[in-house]
Amino acid sequence: xxxxxxxxxxxxxxxxxxxxxxxxxxxxxxxxxxxxxxxxxxxxxxxxxxxxxxxxxxxxxxxxxxxxxxxxxxxxxxxxxxxxxxxxxxxxxxxxxxxxxxxxxxxxxxxxxxxxxxxxxxxxxxxxxxxxxxxxxxxxxxxxxxxxxxxxxxxxxxxxxxxxxxxxxxxxxxxxxxxxxx
Amino acid sequence: xxxxxxxxxxxxxxxxxxxxxxxxxxxxxxxxxxxxxxxxxxxxxxxxxxxxxxxxxxxxxxxxxxxxxxxxxxxxxxxxxxxxxxxxxxxxxxxxxxxxxxxxxxxxxxxxxxxxxxxxxxxxxxxxxxxxxxxxxxxxxxxxxxxxxxxxxxxxxxxxxxxxxxxxxxxxxxxxxxxxxx
DNA sequence: AAATATACTTACTAATAAGTAAGTTCTTGA
DNA sequence: TCAAGAACTTACTTATTAGTAAGTATATTT
Numbered sequence: 001x002x003x004x005x006x007x008x009x010x011x012x013x014x015x016x017x018x019x020x021x022x023x024x025x026x027x028x029x030x031x032x033x034x035x036x037x038x039x040x041x042x043x044x045x046x047x048x049x050x051x052x053x054x055x056x057x058x059x060x061x062x063x064x065x066x067x068x069x070x071x072x073x074x075x076x077x078x079x080x081x082x083x084x085x086x087x088x089x090x091x092x093x094x095x096x097x098x099x100x101x102x103x104x105x106x107x108x109x110x111x112x113x114x115x116x117x118x119x120x121x122x123x124x125x126x127x128x129x130x131x132x133x134x135x136x137x138x139x140x141x142x143x144x145x146x147x148x149x150x151x152x153x154x155x156x157x158x159x160x161x162x163x164x165x166x167x168x169x170x171x172x173x174x175x176x177x178x179x180x181x182x
Numbered sequence: 183x184x185x186x187x188x189x190x191x192x193x194x195x196x197x198x199x200x201x202x203x204x205x206x207x208x209x210x211x212x213x214x215x216x217x218x219x220x221x222x223x224x225x226x227x228x229x230x231x232x233x234x235x236x237x238x239x240x241x242x243x244x245x246x247x248x249x250x251x252x253x254x255x256x257x258x259x260x261x262x263x264x265x266x267x268x269x270x271x272x273x274x275x276x277x278x279x280x281x282x283x284x285x286x287x288x289x290x291x292x293x294x295x296x297x298x299x300x301x302x303x304x305x306x307x308x309x310x311x312x313x314x315x316x317x318x319x320x321x322x323x324x325x326x327x328x329x330x331x332x333x334x335x336x337x338x339x340x341x342x343x344x345x346x347x348x349x350x351x352x353x354x355x356x357x358x359x360x361x362x363x364x
Numbered sequence: 365a366a367a368t369a370t371a372c373t374t375a376c377t378a379a380t381a382a383g384t385a386a387g388t389t390c391t392t393g394a
Numbered sequence: 395t396c397a398a399g400a401a402c403t404t405a406c407t408t409a410t411t412a413g414t415a416a417g418t419a420t421a422t423t424t
Contacts, residue, residue: 103202
């Protein structure tokens, strides 16, 4: 796997997560990398292929990370999860779900399918962490597991959006609130 | 103010909130309304003017609504607020903040400015409602007012996104959880 | 050494985008 | 009734888009 391919994906991901999928062109990738437009098409024939590759990579990375986190306590797992969002925020990016989800109807079919898989994977993992914490008597909340998981993941997702729009650190506010309600 | 102008804005809003700002063109508006491309430009010279008009209208509508809600109890105010999101969900739309926020960097300056104003207006209103509820002994939570307000607004915002992506009613899940944690 | 595959560049195409200038029709108030 | 403005249409332009076909240099394999 070439270095150029990875550079293209990294830059495209950055563009998607700051400007959106429809707001960048192959020129925005080829110019900074000092390659020709057709070189991007060589690695990713269609823009949809590039988009899909980025979602797939994110899914794989998440699988690897959660695998690594398996020995951690539920609290530490949640902390590690929140930390992903913190890293995004530091780079002024929203998460890929927040970037692509709102324009779902305008995405190519392959990207839609990958995105749906990813969303349910993340929500399922979070439910398992909350269940584990509840079973071990570490977490205590009145909502159901599903409710709590969705409350947390939605709060993190749009705190990145609102951090950029409102120009305040909404992620910080929200992530301080999460452990208080557990 | 002509009927066409309103029709253009309504359709453009629908397009923004399902496909995104960069994923629709003036043709997507002129064709269904059976008018010419230049007719759209007559009412909104640049696409940025159309975008700004939609955000401004949403702000004005929110101001009118919250004004109407003034006599309501904090619980009812919150209920009415959640209901806005429910109506969006029924039309398979995300809210305008969720639609435009993630591509903030690629938006025209006038839209950015309006969006920032809107986000802080909504957050401020919600903080006031929560404060009122706390003062009246109706709400009881361990988080600060700011934390609680941001937790609620972020949960609602991205529950619309996740409802579309995951194809489950995440808004329903999340809005059931909100009163449980008050 | 020859053949082959990889990773590109050069040089395009066809479609679509936003936007404009000039003309037309319709409405309305003086 | 007529002059003026509002609400368009016609007919463009210019720029950008994704995408492709054909060629080239450089490794790698046989």
